[in-house]
Structure formats: structure tokens, C-alpha cells
Amino acid sequence: MNELVFSRLAHLKKSKSLPQSPPMSLQIGDQIPEFKLLDQSGKYRTNKEFSGKPLVLFFYPKDDTPGCTIEVCGFRDKYDLFQALGAKVCGISNGNEESHFVFSNKNKLQYPLLCDENNSLRKVFGVKKFMGLIDGRVTYIIDSRGIIRYIYEDLLDGSAHIKEAIKALKEIQA
Numbered sequence: 275m276n277e278l279v280f281s282r283l284a285h286l287k288k289s290k291s292l293p294q295s296p297p298m299s300l301q302i303g304d305q306i307p308e309f310k311l312l313d314q315s316g317k318y319r320t321n322k323e324f325s326g327k328p329l330v331l332f333f334y335p336k337d338d339t340p341g342c343t344i345e346v347c348g349f350r351d352k353y354d355l356f357q358a359l360g361a362k363v364c365g366i367s368n369g370n371e372e373s374h375f376v377f378s379n380k381n382k383l384q385y386p387l388l389c390d391e392n393n394s395l396r397k398v399f400g401v402k403k404f405m406g407l408i409d410g411r412v413t414y415i416i417d418s419r420g421i422i423r424y425i426y427e428d429l430l431d432g433s434a435h436i437k438e439a440i441k442a443l444k445e446i447q448a
Contacts (some may be wrong), residue, residue: 300422334367337367
């Protein structure tokens with residue numbers, strides 16, 4: 275009898291009609307997925323564009339809010355240091371091209387803001403909403419081969435993301 279139950283379970287596991295579990299969050303050691311999103315200038319950006327150099331990829335909740343402005347301006351203010359560390363910087367939220375354009379110009383950002391309007395990339399990375407309402411704030415440090423090396427999450431302290439990103443990039447280089 276146990277053999278029959280095991281055989282049926284094995285058959286059910288192979289069945290394509292079983293519901294699929296939701297994708298898990300990307301973790302340290304995972305390869306980043308392929309993506310193609312518009313930036314604030316209407317240019318499509320892909321993960322391949324960022325290969326060959328470390329990448330600081332940060333998800334932020336919303337354009338032109340106090341915490342997000344502090345965060346994007348923090349990355350702006352340390353942009354020369356990120357370049358000296360050999361890294362590219364890229365922000366992502368669900369704002370559209372116009373919203374990102376205004377936000378980027380207002381704050382004189384030197385790096386792209388990607389438009390993830392339907393939160394598709396946010397979902398693939400597994401960036402969760404806070405209390406089911408507010409999009410999360412998570413920074414990923416990705417090495418030159420596209421492997422996630424460090425993840426930092428803190429919704430309330432946007433400026434800490436810059437410090438953590440710098441620290442992680444220095445550790446990768448060591």
C-alpha cells in the first residue's frame with residue numbers, strides 16, 4: 275500500500291495541473307534575472323548593460339517622497355565614490371517615465387531610474403510591501419557576473435542604504 279501511495283504522489287508531483295507556488299525571493303548567491311525596463315529618459319535598460327561591473331540596484335517606494343528623496347540624493351552625493359569603486363548605480367520604483375524624469379531632474383541624478391510600473395521586477399526579486407501597503411526599500415549589491423552578493427533592507431532609513439552599499443562594495447573588492 276505504501277508503494278502505491280508513493281507512486282501516486284510521485285505522479286502528482288510530475289503533473290502540470292498542480293498549482294505552482296509563488297516565486298521565492300532572490301537571495302545572496304543568486305543570478306539576477308534578465309530584465310528590460312524604460313528609464314526616465316525613455317531609454318530601455320537591460321541587465322546585460324550592467325554586466326562586467328558591480329551594480330548597486332536599489333528599489334525605493336515612490337518618487338518625490340521625503341524618504342525616497344533622501345535616498346536617491348544620497349546615492350547622487352556619493353556617485354563619484356561608487357564610480358571609484360567601479361560600480362554602476364540604478365534605482366527602481368513603479369513610477370512612470372514622466373514621474374522619474376521630473377524626480378531625476380529636480381534632484382540632478384546622474385544615474386538611471388527604471389520604470390517598473392507593474393512591479394514585475396520587484397516581484398521577481400521578492401521585494402515585499404510593508405504592511406501590504408507601502409512598497410519596500412531594498413538594495414542589492416550585484417557583482418560583475420550578475421550574482422547577488424549583498425542585500426540590505428530598511429524601509430525607514432534611506433540614507434543607510436548608501437552606507438551599506440559602499441561597505442559591501444569594499445568587501446567585494448577585498
